Amino acid sequence: MAETGDSVFGSLKEFVSDRFWFVEKYHKFIDGRHKPLSWSDSDVDAFIACDPVHGPALKSAREVTKFAAVGSVLGAANLAGIAWKYSKSPHGTALSLAAGAVFGWTFGHEIGNHYHQLYRMDSMGAQVKFLEWVESKKGVSS
Incomplete structure (x- = not known):
């Protein structure tokens, strides 16, 4: 059963990453930043x-x-x-x-x-x- 959940999550993640490919370019500026960039x-x-x-x-x-x-x-x-x-x-x-x-x-x-x-x-x-x-x-x- 865990494999089905993982495959569904993996396919959903792949679907979303295909649709929102542009987020990857900004990933290093928004993910895990302690101090905002101004x-x-x-x-x-x-x-x-x-x-x-x-x-x-x-x-x-x-x-x-x-x-x-x-x-x-x-x-x-x-x-x-x-x-x-x-x-x-x-x-x-x-x-x-x-x-x-x-x-x-x-x-x-x-x-x-x-x-x-x-x-x-x-x-x-x-x-x-x-x-x-x-x-x-x-x-x-x-």
Whole structure:
């Protein structure tokens, strides 16, 4: 019976690791860390200036989040406003606000991705290189 449980757990672990492969890149930064890794905007600007390969990708990725944030605000306000106008239901408006924020974030992120052509860059690799740079600069080990 133990073998069946192990095989089910093993296949579930394999299924999840196939779907969330990107977590492996960040594993060393989040698993078992005693002190959280922190940085400021000046650290990001210094990394962008000193790394000609990954700096532009990180800068573009940060710009895309601004598109996503604006989309989130617009989506939340628009959908909540429509819900309030037609239903006058507080709980429906609150749900519409949350759903509009999620939908707006998604659409804004996609628009930003295409505007900054982030699909041509390795933004995940740039973020990992930035985290490694911060870790070495601050002298923090996991």
